[in-house]
Amino acid sequence: MPDAIAVEALHKRYGDVQALDGLDLTVEQGAVMGLLGPNGAGKTTVVRILATLLRPDSGSVRVCGVDALREPERVRPLIGLTGQYAAVDEKLTGFENLRMLARLARRGRTESRDRADELLAEFGLADAAGRLVRTYSGGMRRRLDLAAGLIARPEVIFLDEPTTGLDPRSRTAIWKVVADLSAAGTTVLLTTQYLEEADRLAHTVVVVDHGTVIGRGTPQELKDRVGGERLEVRLQDAGQYERAERVIRGVVGDGPCSHDDEGRISVAVAGGAMLMPELARELHAAQVVVADLAVRRPTLDDAFFALTEPGEGSISGADPAPAPPEAEHVTAVTAGRTDQR
Structure with a gap:
């Protein structure tokens, strides 16, 4: 059985800045991988390439066994993406957002309504289904955004810092959703600045800095290396x-x-x-x-700082890679879309 994600020798440069420098990455099917690193380490660039939103300069990318660089249109129905910020339409209700995205994913009217109702119930938003999203709290918007990424029942979902700015209760609710996704067989690649989050959710952790992998293993393995x-x-x-x-x-x-x-x-x-x-x-x-x-006892924070300390790849040396032209405020409903490159 092939890995859900297989990346080899990935390179990406923005002008004079080397955002990715020969990065290798594999994620087993049904696993949660935590992708960690200082700001500017290349995490979001990796996610955007995997989601077919950005092309690398060189390297190979396979998602669910499909070459994502040669056949991105075959990859898009298999994946979902939730970006760093909720990307839902505030002028629509929660139900209308999900129904619209299901229709964009080429679902029929009845199926779109049913899928929207199903996800609203699953994410604890059924009571707010008819409310405009602008009245939602930050945690509710993040849950709706994550639900939007699951419209097409993806085999792989990319979560780029999904709990940024959330209060502890809302963060815990998102953690439960991620754990349930993995238990149901969905592969999750999670980038996060909260190391407790990776420690709790991830089966495997990869630490990147300056566009290359500087550490990998289970959370416990990385902590054991510290002492x-x-x-x-x-x-x-x-x-x-x-x-x-x-x-x-x-x-x-x-x-x-x-x-x-x-x-x-x-x-x-x-x-x-x-x-x-x-x-x-x-x-x-x-x-x-x-x-x-x-x-x-050592924490994942200790392991992170040990790996990224000065001389190893400074945590204060976040590279100043300019943002790619496409906005990062995106929730991708990837099935059937050909305009995301």
């Missing part, structure tokens, strides 16, 4: 650092301790939770006043 547990002590008085370090070394051994000017001490440990009671007792006995004591 194991760290025991962190925050002192009430940073002047007690030397005394606290002696106590910590006496309990956890002679591993390297790091500290900052605000009284935080960090040391790598194994079985940190078992060491905490003894360490708390010894610190108290040494009259070291502790504001906080915790065991911290």
Whole structure:
């Protein structure tokens, strides 16, 4: 069974800026892949190429086994796209938006109405179906936008930062939708600036910077590369650092301790939770006043910063690639369309 997405040696340049530089990417059918990277790393360029909205300078792109560069018209009925901003018509109702997009996807009148009703119910918008979209909240608009991308029942859907600007409740609702899509067999490529989102949803994570892949693996694999547990002590008085370090070394051994000017001490440990009671007792006995004591495990944020730190591909070095001519505010109903190139 071929991968749902297979990209090899993808290059794209905007003037003097190399947006993609030999990028390789594969996504298994039914999987969720999180595509991460600093601003300007090339994530949206990848999505636009996969969605047949933009042509690369070189490389190969296959979606569901179809060559997306040679036969984009065959790819479009297979995919859906939700961009970084909701792209629904505020002057129409939620129902009218979805019905119109279904008709553009060459569905019959009855099928278009039924599909619109089905998606409105699925996304918790049935009660707002007859309201103008301009009265919708931001979270409701994002859900409607995502529903629009599913009009044609795509096998692959591209979600380009789908939860940007949403409150935690709305973001959680979108997360459930993405998880349900994957469980139903839809392949999802997700770009996001929220690393917690990728950690929660993605089966595989790919980190890109300066247009090339600099890390890939499951979220846990990427976190494991950063290191194991760290025991962190925050002192009430940073002047007690030397005394606290002696106590910590006496309990956890002679591993390297790091500290900052605000009284935080960090040391790598194994079985940190078992060491905490003894360490708390010894610190108290040494009259070291502790504001906080915790065991911290690596997060995807830690892995991201380790991969994109200066010298590896700086997170502050986002390339200034100009926006492509086509606006990014787009929800693609791709079935049957030939005007998206």
